[in-house]
Amino acid sequence: MSARFFKKHNNAISWLALTIIAVLVASCVKPLYEPNKEAKRVTAQLVQTAHDHGNILSDNSLEGYDLNLFPIIYRNIQDQYVYEVDGQALLLAAIDGVQAHAADDGSMDRDTFDEVATQSMLASLDDYSTYMNAKAYRSFMEQTRGAYAGLGIQISNHEKGLLVVSPFEGSPADQVGILPGDVITHADGKSLADLSMQESINLLRGRVGTSVVVTVEREKSESFNASIRRDIIELNPVRYEVEGEVGYIRISNFSEGVGNMVTDAINDIERQVGEDKLYGYVLDLRKNPGGLLTEAVSVSSAFLSQKLVVSTRERDGENSFDAGYGEVADGKPVVVLIDEGSASASEIVAGALQDHERAALLGQATFGKGSVQSVFPLYEGGVKLTTALYFTPSGRTVNGGIQPQYTVSDNPDEDGDEQLIAAYRLVVELAGGPNLNWTLGSEGQ
Incomplete structure (x- = not known):
């Protein structure tokens, strides 16, 4: 298919063959x-x-x-x-x-x-x-279920090749240091500038265990080459730990079952620390490009009880999605970490907790995507069509991004995770605890 045709007519479509879900997907296949x-x-x-x-x-x-x-x-x-x-x-x-x-x-x-x-x-x-052909559609559906083959990057089109929206945590691309905002200009020495999105993806694909050398342009840096080994990407969307009597929960994408995983994480953190000693939770949604609408509602329900999470407006009416009964976080303080890689489902969760004053947002403004796509299967392949717009409980659109109450940038030249450290300190402060000089790994002392 013509390279110039897709460059002209399909500039901003985010193909998903190499990435987790970059859009908010309705809960059902229609x-x-x-x-x-x-x-x-x-x-x-x-x-x-x-x-x-x-x-x-x-x-x-x-x-x-x-x-x-x-x-x-x-x-x-x-x-x-x-x-x-x-x-x-x-x-x-x-x-x-x-x-x-x-x-x-x-x-x-x-x-x-x-x-x-x-x-x-x-x-x-x-x-x-x-439109997704049979191969792209199969890959897309695999991603919603938690596994796929590829490099582990969320991509969008760029005049010079492929723009990296976010690498998936722990993926081959993440391990070699690919960052949000990087532009992949070449694959094995071949320029991607005049290729279609699908043609560029085909060059990055290959058998598991083989490698592709990508040329990367990064802002304020010279271009460089990175060899990335292709692999099966097993999506482990939720991980958690206890740090100085604060629970840390990281959600990297909103694939199937994430809501239940977060509930289990909260219960286990409380068991480890003890309800009386637990200050609260850090919910890390940085570099999380989104996923399933139902899972965004389910995650919100762990911190909200019977409150509006999100409303959607379709051609013929509106729908609202409420949190379930009985939050499991027991009203403990919550700080949500966000950045420019937090999109769609991440923005729903962050917006709902912010609007209901259930959490403080810390980090940087989110990506800003306020539409919902529905997936329609065909005899071969499928179609992804924008069928609704979504709004936070207060009626805000997230187009343009959600702003945190506490703006903290993360300097890559500095050791440690400044945003995470600030989030831990804020949780303790919101819980009325001591003013700690927090250093990660030192139990908060």
């Missing part, structure tokens, strides 16, 4: 509606336009003009996309896409035409609505 008369009519117009231009379809006859993807996705955009969309605008986006592809790579067969037209139409909507 069925697609069959094409209606309008969808079939628009499809016929699309194919007629390709026929009239003469250089778009390799088989330029009008026989068998029915396409598999385009009419189905067109119908579902019209019925389920978060905003009403002009059908003519969708058609023009598809025509523009196939013409650009034909200008770059020449005529195409019907299947390629169908996919290019569909991707062009979806790319005209927003940065997160996209």
Whole structure:
């Protein structure tokens, strides 16, 4: 598929084949509606336009003009996309896409035409609505269930190649020092600048145990090469420990079961420390790009009881999601660590706890993504479509990011985790404890 086509029409789509979920995904996989008369009519117009231009379809006859993807996705955009969309605008986006592809790579067969037209139409909507072929869809679904193969990075497109939104904690990319904001410009010496997102991903993929050498540009640094060994990424989304009578809970993504894991962590921390001695909790959501909406609500429920966590606004109405009965943190002080890598589901949890004055946020402003995507399976592959916007309990959108009450930057040139140390101290202060000179690993003394 044309590199320039995807660079032009799919600039900001965050493909997920190498990463955990970079968007907030609705809790269920939804069925697609069959094409209606309008969808079939628009499809016929699309194919007629390709026929009239003469250089778009390799088989330029009008026989068998029915396409598999385009009419189905067109119908579902019209019925389920978060905003009403002009059908003519969708058609023009598809025509523009196939013409650009034909200008770059020449005529195409019907299947390629169908996919290019569909991707062009979806790319005209927003940065997160996209078609996933069978391989990409399988990888996406594996990620929501806690394991996948790859380098362990969340990526987005960039004019020079691939932008690293966040490396997954403990992943091969994380182990070699890849950081948020890095730009991968080459893979094994091949420039990614003129490649599509999918073509770039294909260069980074490979058999488990093999390596790829990536060239990385980093702000205020010279570019460098890093060899990353491909591996199966086992997602262990929750880890916890006790530090100086403060419970530390790290959530790296919101895959299935995270809410129950957090509840178990809280119960075990309380057992280790004792309810009377426990000051409170640090909830670390830094570099957490999101995941499942249901898990964001479940995690919030561990700290809130029967209170609104998030509301979503769809085309035909609103939905609200409340915390369950009986929080398990027993009202102990909570400090939530956030940064520019905290997105979607992380922002829901942080926003809910902040709005209900249940937690203090410390760190840096979050990524700022306020939309929900639903996943629709196809006979091969699937579609991710933006179907709702979400809002915190006070009615705030997180577009532009959630601001912490306590802004603390983490200087990579300094030893230790300054944000985490500040969070521990704040938990003790909020609990009315002594003014400790906290040093990690010294039991808070």
